[in-house]
Amino acid sequence: xxxxxxxxxxxxxxxxxxxxxxxxxxxxxxxxxxxxxxxxxxxxxxxxxxxxxxxxxxxxxxxxxxxxxxxxxxxxxxxxxxxxxxxxxxxxxxxxxxxxxxxxxxxxxxxxxxxxxxxxxxxxxxxxxxxxxxxxxxxxxxxxxxxxxxxxxxxxxxxxxxxxxxxxxxxxxxxxxxxxxxxxxxxxxxxxxxxxxxxxxxxxxxxxxxxxxxxxxxxxxxxxxxxxxxxxxxxxxxxxxxxxxxxxxxxxxxxxxxxxxxxxxxxxxxxxxxxxxxxxxxxxxxxxxxxxxxxxxxxxxxxxxxxxxxxxxxxxxxxxxxxxxxxxxxxxxxxxxxxxxxxxxxxxxxxxxxxxxxxxxxxxxxxxxxxxxx
Numbered sequence: 001x002x003x004x005x006x007x008x009x010x011x012x013x014x015x016x017x018x019x020x021x022x023x024x025x026x027x028x029x030x031x032x033x034x035x036x037x038x039x040x041x042x043x044x045x046x047x048x049x050x051x052x053x054x055x056x057x058x059x060x061x062x063x064x065x066x067x068x069x070x071x072x073x074x075x076x077x078x079x080x081x082x083x084x085x086x087x088x089x090x091x092x093x094x095x096x097x098x099x100x101x102x103x104x105x106x107x108x109x110x111x112x113x114x115x116x117x118x119x120x121x122x123x124x125x126x127x128x129x130x131x132x133x134x135x136x137x138x139x140x141x142x143x144x145x146x147x148x149x150x151x152x153x154x155x156x157x158x159x160x161x162x163x164x165x166x167x168x169x170x171x172x173x174x175x176x177x178x179x180x181x182x183x184x185x186x187x188x189x190x191x192x193x194x195x196x197x198x199x200x201x202x203x204x205x206x207x208x209x210x211x212x213x214x215x216x217x218x219x220x221x222x223x224x225x226x227x228x229x230x231x232x233x234x235x236x237x238x239x240x241x242x243x244x245x246x247x248x249x250x251x252x253x254x255x256x257x258x259x260x261x262x263x264x265x266x267x268x269x270x271x272x273x274x275x276x277x278x279x280x281x282x283x284x285x286x287x288x289x290x291x292x293x294x295x296x297x298x299x300x301x302x303x304x305x306x307x308x309x310x311x312x313x314x315x316x317x318x319x320x321x322x323x324x325x326x327x328x329x330x331x332x333x334x335x336x337x338x339x340x341x342x343x344x345x346x347x348x349x350x351x352x353x354x355x356x357x358x359x360x361x362x363x364x365x366x367x368x369x370x371x372x373x374x
């Protein structure tokens with residue numbers, strides 16, 4: 001494996017003291033909205049929850065200890081791909097013939113959600129490449145239109161080429177579960193497999209697809225309908241008018257906590273605050289929301305028709321987005337592994353890192369152990 005040293009530069013994560021002081025001042029001056037007693041959670045993110053997150057950020061959260069120190073355990077780099085800065089963590093296993101795994105987060109998560117699986121994966125002999133999606137976190141804001149799922153996937157293909165990987169896998173959660181299959185589609189000669197925690201395959205509109213659904217499939221479809229009917233407002237707004245919201249989020253860390261935490265219920269405040277802080281300090285609140293607009297308003301030609309062909313694995317968690325196998329098999333021709341765990345939730349890599357890492361290792365070991373080293 002060879003690396004182009006002229007295209008890749010060290011890029012440790014650092015936040016200035018001035019930015020740390022500024023956010024504390026803003027948090028201390030937060031003007032909270034009103035709430036109706038006994039109905040604080042009816043209208044969206046509860047005021048009480050935001051108050052607690054603000055308190056945690058002010059009293060218990062330490063950016064240097066809770067984020068930078070953890071990130072500093074691994075080398076960080078940046079490069080330019082398709083006119084956009086791309087920042088990534090690169091942890092090597094020590095094996096000269098190691099298969100690389102490119103891990104992709106989503107929104108409102110960040111690379112932080114995968115930190116607990118880096119060591120289990122490298123210990124199993126895999127190199128880990130953990131980039132921030134353009135417009136998210138440490139890659140900084142996007143500077144032109146069109147950064148959507150497919151363009152990001154193409155950037156990951158180029159990133160893995162720059163790093164010299166002849167064989168690699170694509171692993172994803174949330175938005176990363178949309179990007180990773182496209183990496184496999186775009187680079188079939190080098191991608192050995194795709195491992196995701198959701199498969200976003202929906203009914204096509206053909207009534208015949210719904211005629212013989214099993215009770216479990218009907219329940220899964222009902223869960224999806226409930227999610228979009230009760231919690232889908234973020235997707236509608238961010239797909240239609242992201243900048244209208246971005247003005248508020250870019251100016252108020254408490255507002256950012258309130259918006260981003262709507263999809264992080266039940267998680268520890270340290271994780272929720274750390275992820276929000278990543279968006280705040282990198283000034284990517286607006287550009288991350290634009291990703292949804294770009295998906296809804298593509299500027300590039302339509303994606304190729306037909307299913308993906310890379311070997312694909314699903315490691316879902318009960319209670320998370322409910323993937324439906326018959327629709328997934330329609331969209332992914334080589335679905336090798338389908339597991340639904342009782343534990344883990346939407347952020348499996350954070351909540352159940354050993355479980356997810358073992359699933360990833362087991363899948364890729366099965367794909368690569370019989371393949372000669374490049």
